[in-house]
Amino acid sequence: MTDRLTQARLRKLDRLRKEGLDPYPARSSRSHTSSAAIEAFEAAAKDEQVRVVVAGRLRSIREMGKTVFAHIEDTDGRLQLYLRQDQLGPDQLDLFLEAFDLGDFIQAEGELFRTRTGEVTVRVASFLMLSKAIYPLPAAKEELVDDEIVVHSAFDNPEARYRQRYADLAVNPEVREVFRTRARIIDALRQYLNNLGFLEVETPVLQFIYGGAAAEPFVTHHKQLHRDLYLRISFELYLKRLLVGGLERVYEIGKDFRNEGVDRTHQPEFTQLEFYMAYADYQVVMDVTEDMITYVAEQVLGGTQFEYQGRTIDVTPPWGRIELRAAIAEQTGIDYAEHNTENALRTAISKAGIEAPEVASRGKLIEHLLDHHVVPELIQPTFLYNYPRDISPLAKADVNNPESVERFEGFVAGMEICNAFTELNDPVEQEQRFLEMGRTHGEDDADRHPLDEDYLRAMRYGMPPNGGFGMGVDRLTMLLTDRSSIREVILFPHLRTKEN
């Protein structure tokens, strides 16, 4: 694109070169970041001169005749520059005014002083272009009103922001903050699990047999082997093989890929945390979950209460714990334990005037009731526990109720954030469960599970009893950054390609 704005900047680029200046020098000699410079000035004695070399992106220029005020922005804030003709000479000031634009990266050297309005400012003795921008950043201006930053002409079109996240980050500081928070969340999760003696591991992304979740995989192809491969849909089956190998506490934080619909809480590529804990059951994992989320909230937000979409959420333990059966009965009046077959349950649902999918097992019907009539009501952190066996093929059955498994899910703000269970470690029963899955799913059913023989072989060597846990890190980040869309917490969310 060479519109008039770009052409103007290209002319300025030429001008710099004609002056013998490199518009893209390889190095800077920065001595202070913006906040380090301000701190150094505040700490200095009254008569002491503080000389700094600062570097950053030009974010504002206010020309006032023979002086110029400007702000640069760097990693930790903004710093004002003050350029005077009597200090720099007319040629240098002209060069600045004629060849430097908003968005350029520059370096400036000079002594710090405080302006009449109290702002710590660099009295610029010399300056240097570090990187000339030839496209203008999306215009956005900030005004300070009563210490609140009011943004004018904000770059806030979601499509443009996601497609050009670099520009979004460059002009929207709150977006940078979301991703700093995201990094701190992941860091806190690691700290928490490491402190409990968990070992962080990495397992294959490319798999010949996918499993561990009910999801449609992405298919790719290995050229040399002439075979299709799948991108993983979960880490579960590999992490549990590690328990067989004697690693008692393992976790992985990484990407899962699911070839499914995209919406406010789903992206085809998302970040998952899974951990497996030998000699723990789902009750222990519930305790760990509460404790872990509390730790993360305290580390990241400094407390356990936060605002999410206008509501105050408090993750202080203990979280609500309700049996799934009771929660569904409470919201729908249907006690699924009284309806032991698909047909009986379907009749009860229809009597209650509730719509249900036409093709669904009893477990799927229960899940439908859960998703549509219970989950939206679960605003404060809540665990629902004891799930139907037929939708939980990797979870251990309740010895007192073979149709139920020791499984729970955690919900916050009407959103599922985690899923966990006492893991099934009986190889004979696991094989049986896999075969049941094969029976209840047709050849072309996306949920049909390929039978992972090697996983069964691993389990036959002996797997310790254990509790497993999976959580969407993106959704946790949504909660802790008060974002309503998963796209706001993923740097480069998936969008359709568009010609332009």
Added chain:
RNA sequence: GCGCCGUUAGCUCAAUUGGCAGAGCAGGGGCCUUUUAAGCCCAAGGUUCAGGGUUCGAGUCCCUGACGGCGCACCA
């Protein structure tokens, strides 16, 4: 996949019933040596998402498509 809404200058947005496409900021020219959305003056800036159609005349109405937002559906 379905429904509703949207797409106008670099950015944020206007445009009456179908009647000459505008503003602020950014950019260009000028004035201004402690300003901070600096201010003032001047000039410029458009494939109105794309393609068809209706009409004397379409940003506006109709059709098709692209992309996006929201909702629904899908999501062991």
